[in-house]
Amino acid sequence: MKQFLALKDFFYEYRWRYIIGIIWLIAVDSLQLIMPKLLGAFTDALRNGTLSTRQLLLYIASILVIALFMFIFRFLWRMYVMGNARFLEYKLRNDLFSHLQTLSTNYFNHHKTGDLMAHATNDINAVRMAAGPGIVMIFDTIILLGTTIFMMIQTISLKLTIIALLPLPFMAVVTGRFGKIIHHRFRKAQESFSHLTEKVQENFSGIRVVKSFVQEQAELENFTKANQDYVDKNMHLVRIQALFDPIVQFISGISLLIILSYGGILVINHEITLGDFVAFNSYLGLLIWPIMAIGWVINILQRGAASMARLNEIFQTKPEIYDQEGLIQPDLQEIKGDIRIQHLSFAYPNQSNKVLSDINIHIPQGKTLAIIGKTGSGKTTLVNLLVRLYDVEEGMIQIDGHDIKSFPLEVLRQNIGYVPQDNFLFSTSIKENIGFGLDSYTDQEVEKAAEDAQILDNIQDFPMKFETIVGERGVSLSGGQKQRVSIARALIKNPKILILDDSLSAVDTKTEEAILKRLKEVMKERTSIIIAHRISTIKEADEIIVLDEGKIVERGTHEQLLQLKGQYYDLYQKQLLEEMIANE
Ligand SMILES: Nc1ncnc2c1ncn2[C@@H]1O[C@H](COP(=O)(O)OP(=O)(O)OP(=O)(O)O)[C@@H](O)[C@H]1O
Incomplete structure (x- = not known):
């Protein structure tokens, strides 16, 4: 249970x-304990014929008042204890989300979104159950068991109590065992449900591929299989749940049988009164719940502890990229944009092969560097290192003469406008997508960024203009429109450094020319890095480097590279030929 120590501050705060x-x-x-005694006295008075109308009314009034207070107190404890559990759930979920946000890209490369979602739902739920119903059950069990048994022995009969309670420990064992099996089967059903939803989600987001490959029938069969599995797992669960209730009823039935037979004899022998007999019966009824709860509470606490252990593991994971003490210079709050990369070599974490080898580049402030090269040659990796999605191990990247690790991470990233290759858009309005990186922005700023990215005309043509909702991952926009919204999102930050990773590949050459012309204007004072496969995108750059298997194999201006008659020249010739054929 030491896992719960991580929550000690919460428990203290909410004590x-x-x-x-x-x-x-x-x-x-306590009020519950009065009820059986009241019933007993009422029965005796009835039996002895001493019950007056006034007394009858008094009994009725007492029972009503007790019931009313029980109603109020039950409401209150639920509000307090169950409410606390909800506060804990809220805090844990918030903490988890904000902690996950700090973790590095590499963490997400190795942990599936589905697993993280499971931590955020199932694990947090299990901890909530332990902190709410779990705690209640512990106290309730101890209090009710202790006091009820005390009342049975003290006010009725020790012998009858011992005999009547004999079958009840079995109930605790049965509940414990059943609880485990039910939980196991419940988990299996949950897993099956996750698999089913994953299938559906994937099917719908990939619906274009499914349709164009005419895979509807095959997908339906897959879905039916997953759906069948889900129902099978649930039937498995229902079977055990259906067995549980009758077994509990059976065991409490045995106790009742003992009371009827042995208690009956005691009444006949005048060792206890009929009222005692009735009261004893009610006390036994009160005991069923706490005894069942022993098994449940053990399960709930065990499950909560296992989930808490999983959550603690995430909370203890440190971000790989962070502001390192000793390196960080907090007063570095501004970036001008002079970039120098020296003897940089890089391999991805836990990989032996180098993706970049001995890279040396200098991009003076305001100049443009273009990177071209085959797929997989390391272009994206190089810019990922510049925004510190990964940290450099060998060599150095400097901005304005300082190692990039000396800049506070936030300052570094705020000053870089990065348009990544995948152009991820959120399923909200175009306006919110463009303003994503800013705390506040005006409509004019959004329009200006859209204009600079050459998307303003397109947006004006949409009926809802900037309020157009782009659909999940931006599905309702064309590839080129998505790219330009992503560029606008980078430009609105007014970045000192702009990085475009293959960001113009989906626009036609005319639009590309227009964007580049505009960007030239916008980026006059800023440093830019443009990654592309098309030479038309990069030929105006101040320096172009050609990457091949992580090494710079050629470098210079467009003209210089053509004169080299190497890889760049070959690519240029090939693209010229393609263009000619396309124009014919
Ligand atoms: N997260 C990662 N973990 C391990 N290896 C990676 C990772 N990301 C990329 N790589 C590998 O690093 C190499 C360089 O990839 P990178 O994405 O930098 O290439 P690229 O030149 O940008 O390619 P493209 O033009 O297709 O975008 C590839 O061999 C790729 O498989």
Whole structure:
């Protein structure tokens, strides 16, 4: 249970709510104990024929008042204790989300989104159950068991109590065992459900591929299989749940049988009164729940502890990229944009082969560097290192003469406008997508960024203009429109460094020319890095480097590279030929 130590601050902060909740719980339990005695006295008075109308009314009034107070106190303890559990759930989920946000890209490369979602739902839920119903059950079980048994022995009969309670430990064992099996089967059903939803989600987001490959029938069969599996797992669960109730009823039935037979004899022998017999019966009814709860509470706490252990593991994971003490210079709050890369070599974490080898580049402030090269040659990796999605191990990247690790991470990233290759858009309006990186922005700023990215005309043509919702991952926009919204999102930050990773590949050459012309204007004072496969995108750059298997194999201006008659020249010739054929 040491896993819960991580929550000690929460329990301390909310201790009064717990204490007050438990006081209300004790009040409910105490009132519950009066009921059987009242019933017993009522029965005796009935049997002896001494019950007057006034007394009858008094009994009715007492039962009503007790029931009313129990109603109020039950409401109160639930509000306090269960409410606390909800606060804990809220805090844990928030903490988890904000911690996950700090973790590095590499962490997400190795952890599936589905697993992270499971932590955020199932694990947090299990901890909530332990911190709410779990705690209540512990107290309730102890209080009710202790006091009820005390009342049975003290006010009725020790012998009858011992004999009647004999079958009940079996109930605790049965509940514990059943609880485990039910939980296991429940988990299996949950997993099957996750698989089913994953299938559906994938099918719908990939619906264009499914349709164009005429795979509807095959997909339907896959879905039916997954759906069948889900129903099978649920039937498995229902079977065990259906067995559980009758077994509990059976065991409590045995106790009842003992009371009827042995208690009956005691009444006949005048060792206890008929009222005692009735009261004893009611006490036994009160015991069923706490005894069942022993098994449940053990399961709930075990499950909560296992989930807490999984969450603790995430909380203890440190981000790989962070502001390192000793390296960081907090007063570096500005970036001008002079970039120098020296003897940079890089391999991805836990990989032996180098993706970049001995890279040396200098991009003076305001100049443009273009990177071209085959797929997989390391272009994206190089810019990922510049925005510190990964950290450099060998060699150095400097901005304005300082190692990039000396800049606070936030300053570094705020000053770089990065348009990544995948152009991820959020399923919200175009306006919010463009303003994504800013705390506040005006409509004019959004329009200006859209204009600079040459997307303003397109947006004006949409009926909802900037309020157009782009659909999940931006599906309702064309590839080229998505790219330009992503560029606008980078430009609105007014970055000192702009990085375009293959960001113009989906626009036609005319639009590309227009964007580049505009960008030239916008980026006059800024440093730019443009990655592309098309020479038309990069030929105006101040320097072009050609990457091949992580090494710079050629470098210079467009003209210089053509004169080299190497890879760049070959590519240029090939693209010229393609263009000619396309124009014919
Ligand atoms: N997260 C990663 N973990 C391990 N290897 C990676 C990772 N990302 C990329 N790589 C590998 O690094 C190499 C360079 O990839 P990179 O994405 O930098 O190439 P690229 O030149 O940008 O390619 P493209 O033009 O297709 O975008 C590739 O061999 C790729 O498989």
